Every structure is written in C-alpha cells, then in structure tokens.
Amino acid sequence: MFMTNCDQASIKTAGLIIIGNEILSGKTQDQNSFFLATELRSLGVSLSRISVIPDDLEIISQEAALFSKTFDLVFTTGGVGPTHDDITMSGIAKAFGVQLTRHPVLERAFHERYGEAVNNAVLKMAEVPEGAEIVEFTTNNFPLVVFRNVYIFPGIPRYLQEKFSLVRERFRTSAFFLKRIYLRANEADIAAILNTIVEKNNCVSFGSYPILGNNDYQIIVTAESKMEADLERALEELLQKLPGDIIVRVA
Amino acid sequence: MFMTNCDQASIKTAGLIIIGNEILSGKTQDQNSFFLATELRSLGVSLSRISVIPDDLEIISQEAALFSKTFDLVFTTGGVGPTHDDITMSGIAKAFGVQLTRHPVLERAFHERYGEAVNNAVLKMAEVPEGAEIVEFTTNNFPLVVFRNVYIFPGIPRYLQEKFSLVRERFRTSAFFLKRIYLRANEADIAAILNTIVEKNNCVSFGSYPILGNNDYQIIVTAESKMEADLERALEELLQKLPGDIIVRVA
Numbered sequence: 001m002f003m004t005n006c007d008q009a010s011i012k013t014a015g016l017i018i019i020g021n022e023i024l025s026g027k028t029q030d031q032n033s034f035f036l037a038t039e040l041r042s043l044g045v046s047l048s049r050i051s052v053i054p055d056d057l058e059i060i061s062q063e064a065a066l067f068s069k070t071f072d073l074v075f076t077t078g079g080v081g082p083t084h085d086d087i088t089m090s091g092i093a094k095a096f097g098v099q100l101t102r103h104p105v106l107e108r109a110f111h112e113r114y115g116e117a118v119n120n121a122v123l124k125m126a127e128v129p130e131g132a133e134i135v136e137f138t139t140n141n142f143p144l145v146v147f148r149n150v151y152i153f154p155g156i157p158r159y160l161q162e163k164f165s166l167v168r169e170r171f172r173t174s175a176f177f178l179k180r181i182y183l184r185a186n187e188a189d190i191a192a193i194l195n196t197i198v199e200k201n202n203c204v205s206f207g208s209y210p211i212l213g214n215n216d217y218q219i220i221v222t223a224e225s226k227m228e229a230d231l232e233r234a235l236e237e238l239l240q241k242l243p244g245d246i247i248v249r250v251a
Numbered sequence: 252m253f254m255t256n257c258d259q260a261s262i263k264t265a266g267l268i269i270i271g272n273e274i275l276s277g278k279t280q281d282q283n284s285f286f287l288a289t290e291l292r293s294l295g296v297s298l299s300r301i302s303v304i305p306d307d308l309e310i311i312s313q314e315a316a317l318f319s320k321t322f323d324l325v326f327t328t329g330g331v332g333p334t335h336d337d338i339t340m341s342g343i344a345k346a347f348g349v350q351l352t353r354h355p356v357l358e359r360a361f362h363e364r365y366g367e368a369v370n371n372a373v374l375k376m377a378e379v380p381e382g383a384e385i386v387e388f389t390t391n392n393f394p395l396v397v398f399r400n401v402y403i404f405p406g407i408p409r410y411l412q413e414k415f416s417l418v419r420e421r422f423r424t425s426a427f428f429l430k431r432i433y434l435r436a437n438e439a440d441i442a443a444i445l446n447t448i449v450e451k452n453n454c455v456s457f458g459s460y461p462i463l464g465n466n467d468y469q470i471i472v473t474a475e476s477k478m479e480a481d482l483e484r485a486l487e488e489l490l491q492k493l494p495g496d497i498i499v500r501v502a
Binding site: 030156195 | 269272273274275276277278279280281284285288289290291292293297298299300301302303304305306332333334335336365368370371372373375376407409427438439440441442443445446449456457458459460461463473475
C-alpha cells in the first residue's frame, strides 16, 4: 500500500527517468536517483517510479510520453551534452510530436559564452522541443529546460544538484510525517500484529525492514502519512499491540 | 546507439525490477542496481532497463509481465519477506495469470528451520507462483525462485549478493570488449570527429562522458563491442582522427 485512498487527492506524484548507457553497463554508479528521492520526499512529493533507460531515441520517447501522462511531475537526467549519445531533447520532442528547435535565448547565451569557439556541437545544446521553456541557466553550462510537466536536468550529479537546489521550492507540497519503530524481533513474529494495524489504518503507509548485523534491533517498522493525527493514532495502536519488551525505541 | 545490428543476434538482454517503497521514498539507497549492472556486464549480459517500483500488486504485475516479454532475463529484488508489504510473489503470479501456491520443498524447509516457531508469516515465504522452481536455498533465509525467465531475489544486498554469486555462471554469454580513451579537451570540440567514427562503425557503441575536477583529462570516451576486431579497428580510426596532443591515454 503505497498511497492510500484518504490522502490521494493531496498527493503530488513524480516519475524519474535516468538516461544513460553508462548506468546500465555499470560504468557509472547512479547518484541522481537517491539525491532526487530524498529531495522530493522532503518536499512532500511522492516519487512513484524510477526508470533507467539507454541512450535510445525510441525508448526515451516512449518513456517520456508514458511518464508525462502517468505522473504530475517528470524529471529526466542525462543525455543533454553535445555528442552523438546526447539525445534526450530529441526523444522528448518525439514523445510529444513536436520539432526540435534552437531556443533563441540559449543560442544567444552559447554565442556569448563560447565566442569564436562556438560550433555546431555547442549549438546542439541550444536545441529544445518546440514550446519548451528555460527554467534556469545561471549555473554551469547546461540550461534547465521544462517541456509541459517534464523537467530536463543534466546527468552530472554536481550540475543536477546545483540546478535542483535553485528550483526545488516550486515542487513543494504538503509534508509527509514519518515515524520509525525499532524492534528487537524477527519479522515473522510481528507480521500478524502489523497486518491488523495496516488493515485498520488506510491513511497510513507501513513498511517493515529487516536490519542485519545490529545487536540492538533487527527490524525497523516505518509508518507514514500526510495526516499527522492519523499517523499518531496508528502508531499508538501499534505500540499497544506489540509486546513491550521488543520495542527498542520510536523516532 | 546501445545495441547494434551486427551483434544483435548474440546479445542476451536483461531487465531489472527493484521493488520497494523504501527506495522511492529515499529511506534506503539502492545498492542492488549497481551490483547487478556490473555483474551482468562482466558476464556479457546487456542490462537494458532498470525499473524501481512501489510495493503495489498491480504495478508489480504489469512490470513483470512487460519485462518478461521484452527481455531475455528478468531479475527482481525485494518484497519477499513475511510482512504485508512483501507482495512480489503475488505480483508475479498475477502477471502470468497463475495462482500462488505453497511450494512443498520450501514448506518442509521452513518447518525444519523454524521448528515450533513456524507460523503463517513464515509460511507466506513458502508461497510461489504455481510452476515456479527453487534455484537455490542454501544461503540465508530466502529461497531464490525462478518463474519462467524471472529470477526473484531478496532485496537485502548481502543476501542478494550471496545468492547471485552462486548462480551467476548460468547467465554468462559472449564477453563485451571495452576501451576507454582519456582526453584533454571539451566534448564540443571532439563531437564532430566522434560523429564520423560513430557513423562508420555500426558494431561498436561509443559513449562520451565529461569528467569534472580532473587536471589530467576532461572527457572519457568509451568504445565497446562484442567483436574485438571491430573494436580495435574503430579505436585505431578514432585515435588517428583526434589531435594527438589531447590524447592522455587509452586503457
């Protein structure tokens, strides 16, 4: 149970598309997923899907179209540089049946930045899906472009983080409340109790995670909701039903 | 260009489905994607997609059905424990329109391991899609189950790694050959040269990756193929066309 009926209306969902052969082939460890997952959570946004896909025009196009339709917000990372494998903009244009076009603001900016060194490869980075807007182009060498609900970020983690920090507040929505219950027990021994609480508390999402190699506790149960009162009530119920001697702490 | 026409026939593809709200909400950093990406690459398998999805029956079912049809091999991680949020087996059963059933070998094994402590939550872990096979159940407390081309792994990284290391050789296929070219240059300055080489070498996949904060080189170009001779020829061509003074090393 990831989202619950009772707070569905207030949930803002997001999908993340990580574009790059280097991730799939294990050459590079993706850092952007974890960064954006934690950022979005802290902003109250429910990240609902992450898809890691190759530098393939057709696949980028299909995934962008599907994600744009399925989620309120879509973030892409990667594939926005000047070389042959940078085809994110083309993929997104194709997804929505629009042309790629040189954005005049970007074209001018690249001419200013590069001067005589400007070439076709640089100007490729000025190409965006027709109708796209420039959100931000003060940090580093990549613009942050949005087309409809799709935010197109560079893949280099430092650049992505710089840009995201400048625009993050526009995504903020009502906060998630979270409690963690640390237990000295095996998951199988608390499953039945947990089930009864889960069934009764539709507005709270519960997770149960075994922890290895810790002497103090062996499970973390998480309880989360956008409704703080519901969360507190469910937590109290759960703590009453669990044997007192297995509860290490609640935080 | 991820896969090329000329070696398409020999490519074994894989898709990876990471199941777990804890990854999407940023509570846990996914370690399994990178582990499996590097392992599969070293085995010659082309990891073509990674999807991170919530603990949601319908979504697990849809993704498993799509991945099973699209890729030669599918790996899932997570959602195989005894609690309410462990619904991977149900999702995969639903994907293929079969029932969940207690596997007699697992049921017996859990009775032996748990003795009098066995309960419904433990026996939930003996449930598999009807027709599934047990690949491995010697390490840790989770079986490795395969249903058709879908390998169902536990989500705890240590457990997944233990199991994968025992079965990895069954996935091995012809190796990838890889060369890295370290360049002192900007991507935009080599893009045109790279493009001509990319166009002429269908059997080789090229990637270009800017590197920040390194004084020695600013780009790594990768060239990869299952055909070693094609790779060597393409590499030689590229090295001849690049200005000699920007080549730092090839490895």
